[in-house]
Amino acid sequence: MKAAQYIGDKSFSIVDGLTIPPNEGEVRLQVGYVGICGTDMHIYHGVMDQRVAPPKTIGHEMSGTVVELGEGVTNVSLGDRVVVRPLDYCGKCPACDDGHSHVCQNLKFMGIDTPGAMQSNWTVKARTLHKLPDNVSLQHGALVEPLAVACHDVRRVNLKAGERAVVLGGGPIGQLVALAAKSVGAEVVISEINDARRGFAEKYGIDTINPLQEDLPAYIQKWTNNKGAEVVFEVSGVQPAIDAMTEIAAVRGRICVVAIHSDAPKVDLFKFFWKELSLFGARVYEHADFEMAIDLLANEAFDIAPFITSVSSLDDIGQAFSGMDGNPQGMKALISCND
Numbered sequence: 116m117k118a119a120q121y122i123g124d125k126s127f128s129i130v131d132g133l134t135i136p137p138n139e140g141e142v143r144l145q146v147g148y149v150g151i152c153g154t155d156m157h158i159y160h161g162v163m164d165q166r167v168a169p170p171k172t173i174g175h176e177m178s179g180t181v182v183e184l185g186e187g188v189t190n191v192s193l194g195d196r197v198v199v200r201p202l203d204y205c206g207k208c209p210a211c212d213d214g215h216s217h218v219c220q221n222l223k224f225m226g227i228d229t230p231g232a233m234q235s236n237w238t239v240k241a242r243t244l245h246k247l248p249d250n251v252s253l254q255h256g257a258l259v260e261p262l263a264v265a266c267h268d269v270r271r272v273n274l275k276a277g278e279r280a281v282v283l284g285g286g287p288i289g290q291l292v293a294l295a296a297k298s299v300g301a302e303v304v305i306s307e308i309n310d311a312r313r314g315f316a317e318k319y320g321i322d323t324i325n326p327l328q329e330d331l332p333a334y335i336q337k338w339t340n341n342k343g344a345e346v347v348f349e350v351s352g353v354q355p356a357i358d359a360m361t362e363i364a365a366v367r368g369r370i371c372v373v374a375i376h377s378d379a380p381k382v383d384l385f386k387f388f389w390k391e392l393s394l395f396g397a398r399v400y401e402h403a404d405f406e407m408a409i410d411l412l413a414n415e416a417f418d419i420a421p422f423i424t425s426v427s428s429l430d431d432i433g434q435a436f437s438g439m440d441g442n443p444q445g446m447k448a449l450i451s452c453n454d
Contacts, residue, residue, distance in 0.1 A: 118130055120169070120172050121167065125433075125437070127433050129432075132234045138186075140185055141240055144238070145182045145453055146177055146179040146234060147177070149174040150258060150260070151174075151176075151439055152175070153287070154227065166228065171230060172231050174226045175226030176258070178198050178254070178259070179253070180194065181194060181195045184241075185241070197244045198256050198257075198260065199245075201224060201231070201260070202399060203222070203223040204216040204219035204221070204222055207221075208220040225243070232452070233450055245409060251409065255412055258412075258422055259409055259412065260408075261447070267399065267401060268295070276299060276300025278345040279302045279338065280293075282304070284349070284350035285313060285315070285323070292373065293319075294321075294411075297320075297417075304321070304334075304335070304344075307325070326355070343363055343365030345365050347363060347364050347371070351374055352375060352376050352377070357376075357380040361383045362383075366391065367393070371397050372396055422446045423447055424444075425448045426451055
């Protein structure tokens, strides 16, 4: 049993991990693959050390196989291939009482606040599991979690077929938001300054624009016949996108803030008044978002394979992280935890 521990200063240590028998309501998983996400990269850069408290095993975008059942577990069986919805909620706070356990007031995010998946075995609560269909591989299963983020964003604004949506930012989540939006029948444009990321989107048939080279508001006005976009997804986390989101939205348009901003951005509230805009926050995901993501992969709504930039062994986790550091062409690096 091996585990990778983040020890600070862009460094990891491979240690002998503990095989933890599952308690009541828990299962032990043999971890297949774990994806490196933007939050993991923030941890790697040391900006979350106070919250993470290294040394700690991190990682939450994962797939694996059930190898041991705790007492009372009935939703999965031995040998099931699964993914984990990495939210440990209290079930007692007002948010949980209102059915919003994904934004529990005492939420612990697995792989950040508690030990994560970058290890050979991981013991978790059975309530966090979603089964993978036979035609979804463990590699592709490791992409369910980020795809569920995108599904949550699309569901959050109730995006409908025939509506026009603009995605501000073409990183991995922005690309997945665009594909999830297309899957419900919306027309989509990605605004992205990086050539490689625009090229990635265009291979999926998604229109793109470079806002540094073209007038984004003018482009959207022409694209929408002077209406503006019914939905805008802000996925970049930069002030120019905040400025653009209210400018390009249609009257009574819906704006979904997906990105985490390091500083409080300045928002043009006059545009909200003038156009009667609606603003939606989208933090993580719900049970239905994981199921939607799994269905999209199972039904081959699009080819997820190009999102896998690299696959590395657990022993090579340091190289995997450094390979994604500042790499605008990289989408998703996977760590294989049981070679």
